[in-house]
Amino acid sequence: MNIIDSFSERARTYISESKNNPVYPTQASLKMMKDLIEPLPENPMDASEVLSLLDAKGSPATLKSTGGRYFGFVTGGSLPAAMMAKLMATVWDQNAGLYVMSPIAALLEEISSEWLLNIFGLPAQTAVGFVTGATMANFTALAAARHALLKKEGWDPEARGLFNAPEITVITGNEVHVSLLKALNMVGFGRERIIRVQADNEGRIIAEKIPEIKGPTLLCLQAGNVNSGAFDPIEEICRSVNRENTWIHVDGAFGLWAGVSEKLKYLIKGIELADSIGTDAHKWLNVPYDSGLVFVKDRQTLLTALSSSAAYLPEIGQRESLQLVPDMSREARGVPIWAALKSLGRKGLQDMVETNCRHARQFAEGLQKAGFSILNEVVINQVLVSFGDSSTTLGVIKRIQEEGTCWCGGTNWQGKTAMRISVSSWATTDEDVNLSLAAMLSAAEKEIKNQGKSIQN
């Protein structure tokens, strides 16, 4: 059998089994993957044999995030059209850095950009960059912010760096995502000099607690807290703070996608007033890894902050992607994004997001009915549940993970140990929710019995 046919057969088997296998690899699979450990081979191996070895030892050791019952972290599945388009782009082996290196990659980025701006109601001239994930999207946006804020103070950060530059005040909420802190320290803003504004019980910035803004200021807001799913009051803040030399960035890694729903779009109201937004495509759009998007309202600012020039690079005219993102050579990320949007359409995208949210509410109701506490307002697809004291909750999480019907992780929400359920996959069905809920309740019952406690919350 040739390698492509062999690949198709293996892929078909993997995908069809992804609903049955335990969501987390078994101990035996984890042991078996270690068979791959060996010194660098001296001699070549046939490509088909390499693939066969990878499938035999590697496939069982994967997390079944495509199967519909993986609710860990915030993890999307992979839409069939997007998955296949990504494989197609791999077969094409395109470098999406420049138009001349891949006209089709550039065109599909252009088309997807327009569609995305339309979906989120962002101004048509907004620049869209295709990056690896929300961390890099945030990083890219912050580099643009750094340029704009300092330029207004008469300083050129790309030429002179930050030594002796005018100080930029950086404000975030208390419940800021750790990756944003990392992005802030990567652009030289320093994690420890950030002003952290108090957040409410749901993790939303309390607008009145934002200090008076004077001088160049970067204000970072959040659309979708990674635990609770809550949204900062974007419109209220954008309209009330001094905007003279303030850059407002919104981290909307997954929450931004709530904006596709007529029922939920109030949550991102005012998003068009932000200067930049970072989001993921590999979370709620259900595009394979790795894929994120950055939106910067002032295109020229992004171009100036990230451009590079060399004698062999074309003048900026057509879409020259490498002028909008940190990478130069890179994969054609617009291809799976285009395929995801084309296969779903506006209606399909809205249905996917709303179905995930309905399933999240179903989890919350089922757990609450059984006597457990839901710690957050289930506004979108995130549920935080406590099964009692910390050791009981941790014990239940461990049992759920080991039993294998579904997979959820733990977190700490405002001082309380919780299990976090994130429903973010197109593949999750009503049946998956029922099976998973039953598995959760049974694990909780066993743990509570084992600890000699009773359900009391």
Ligand SMILES: *Cc1c(COP(=O)(O)O)cnc(C)c1O
């Ligand atoms: C996941 C997440 C990030 C980081 O995204 P990556 O794609 O993992 O880089 C940033 N912010 C929030 C709110 C997130 O949920």
